[in-house]
Amino acid sequence: MREIKTIALVEWNWMGHHPSAFKLFLRALLDLGCTVLAFCPKPDEVDASLQDLDADRRSRLSLRQLDWAPTPRGCPRWLARKAQTLRSLYQVRKRIRQWETKRGKSIELVFFACIYDYQFRMFREVEWVLPYPWSGLYLHCRSFRKPGSPIPQNGELPCPERIFRSPKLHSIAIFDEGAATALEQLSSRPAVVFPDLTDEEVSKAQTPLETKIKRFASGAPIITALGNLQHTKGVTTLARLALDPANRDLCFAFIGDVYWESFKPEDRFLISSLMDGCPNAYTHFARVSDEPIFNSAIRASDLIFAAYLDFPNSSGILTKAAVFQKPIIVSDGYLMAERVRNHQLGEVVPEGDAEATIGAIREIIKDPDAWRARHNPKWHEYHEKHCYDSLKGAFSKLLRAR
Numbered sequence: 001m002r003e004i005k006t007i008a009l010v011e012w013n014w015m016g017h018h019p020s021a022f023k024l025f026l027r028a029l030l031d032l033g034c035t036v037l038a039f040c041p042k043p044d045e046v047d048a049s050l051q052d053l054d055a056d057r058r059s060r061l062s063l064r065q066l067d068w069a070p071t072p073r074g075c076p077r078w079l080a081r082k083a084q085t086l087r088s089l090y091q092v093r094k095r096i097r098q099w100e101t102k103r104g105k106s107i108e109l110v111f112f113a114c115i116y117d118y119q120f121r122m123f124r125e126v127e128w129v130l131p132y133p134w135s136g137l138y139l140h141c142r143s144f145r146k147p148g149s150p151i152p153q154n155g156e157l158p159c160p161e162r163i164f165r166s167p168k169l170h171s172i173a174i175f176d177e178g179a180a181t182a183l184e185q186l187s188s189r190p191a192v193v194f195p196d197l198t199d200e201e202v203s204k205a206q207t208p209l210e211t212k213i214k215r216f217a218s219g220a221p222i223i224t225a226l227g228n229l230q231h232t233k234g235v236t237t238l239a240r241l242a243l244d245p246a247n248r249d250l251c252f253a254f255i256g257d258v259y260w261e262s263f264k265p266e267d268r269f270l271i272s273s274l275m276d277g278c279p280n281a282y283t284h285f286a287r288v289s290d291e292p293i294f295n296s297a298i299r300a301s302d303l304i305f306a307a308y309l310d311f312p313n314s315s316g317i318l319t320k321a322a323v324f325q326k327p328i329i330v331s332d333g334y335l336m337a338e339r340v341r342n343h344q345l346g347e348v349v350p351e352g353d354a355e356a357t358i359g360a361i362r363e364i365i366k367d368p369d370a371w372r373a374r375h376n377p378k379w380h381e382y383h384e385k386h387c388y389d390s391l392k393g394a395f396s397k398l399l400r401a402r
Contacts, residue, residue: 004108004399006035008096008132011113012068012088014041015257016228017316020199020291022113023049028392030057032399037099037107039066039092062103064095068119085119086126093130109170109399112136117151117158124162133170135398137194138163141179145312145334152232152310153262160186171401173394175314176335190401194394195386198316200323202295209255209284210296216282217251221365224252224301226294227317229271229285230259234307234331236267237354239274242281247358250365251280255297257287295320303364304328306336307349307357321345322382327364327371329357343378 007029011022022040029036030053040046043063053061069087071080096107115136127134142149143158150157164172164187172183172191183191206214213222229235235254242252252274260268274281288294298304304321305328312334321328328346330336337348347360364371384390 006105006108008107008110009036009038010092011040013114025113028395032396035060037062039064041067082122085122089130107132110134114139118154120163121159133168135171137173140313141176142312144179144182171398173398192394192398195390196314196316196319197386197391198319199291201292203292207293207296209293210300213253213282213300220251221302222251222253223303223305223361225305226255229256230262232309232311234309236270237352238305239270240354241358243278248280253282255284258285298324301326307331309352319386322379325379329360343382344375345377
């Protein structure tokens with residue numbers, strides 16, 4: 001099968017991991033010799049991150065601005081999502097057509113850098129507006145891990161059956177190796193497992209954030225929660241431990257933007273208390289958009305907290321923990337726990353169990369060298385599975401699939 005070489009890469013989302021993943025996807029496709037028309041909300045930011053591209057790769061790249069379309073004025077609520085999806089896909093088609101006319105080339109595949117159920121629920125009903133073969137990364141495989149359970153953020157059920165039965169579907173990319181067979185059976189198309197890689201760049205010198213965290217800790221072990229700090233990240237569990245006077249000998253760092261609306265009022269008060277009167281809680285409640293600075297916070301830490309709630313999905317935080325060789329704590333039950341156990345990356349605790357969590361924390365930090373000797377964490381092996389070269393290999397397999 002001839003490998004596809006002319007691709008439209010589409011991303012509407014620009015929070016959390018999305019910017020760094022998009023940039024890595026774009027680099028991988030260019031390194032594979034593809035010509036790429038890339039759409040995202042902030043093309044200038046992407047362009048600034050690609051200053052090292054040589055003339056050849058630069059000549060094969062076109063960047064365009066694109067956002068998820070707003071609901072048309074006066075549109076009834078029952079029609080709103082369908083109208084948004086239609087408008088969003090129409091904008092992609094319109095700009096692809098303009099590019100094709102200008103460049104004298106045809107797009108062979110549209111690849112969606114992230115497929116969320118809520119954005120693609122109406123995709124099949126309006127995909128006629130986008131007359132191209134398509135593929136994409138189905139980010140969350142909840143329906144295969146927790147059948148019948150709703151998505152926490154919106155209460156809707158996942159809908160892969162509404163998305164992946166399209167005659168134009170070329171292939172599917174997923175992070176969850178445990179869902180590949182089920183997705184192939186559902187779609188009758190190849191499902192390619194992608195590495196959950198992450199931007200690994202970090203400055204050689206300490207960053208100001210790293211310095212502040214270490215200065216605040218004053219030598220105490222640092223347990224850190226990072227990223228989008230929302231309810232499903234288990235933030236309230238860690239907050240309760242930080243506020244417990246019995247844990248004053250530990251430093252708890254909370255780094256990232258807080259999604260206040262995801263918490264109950266009493267939990268908002270709990271998290272606010274970290275800022276107001278918790279002597280051993282360092283809080284940086286703002287998005288850290290600079291990846292080297294974000295990574296420096298991991299480097300400063302002794303242990304990473306990732307004991308998420310109702311979260312059967314993959315997470316790049318495991319890759320970051322492996323890159324910087326930091327033990328990690330995760331919740332039992334699903335993909336993250338499987339990977340931590342398989343590679344001895346840290347400790348697995350019952351979901352939402354504060355007592356078990358502090359027990360695991362103390363088991364690691366009382367003698368980190370002894371913990372490493374007992375567990376022999378396979379950080380390098382895990383990193384190799386979720387690195388940039390693995391991404392290029394996965395993309396190459398997807399572009400040849402049929």
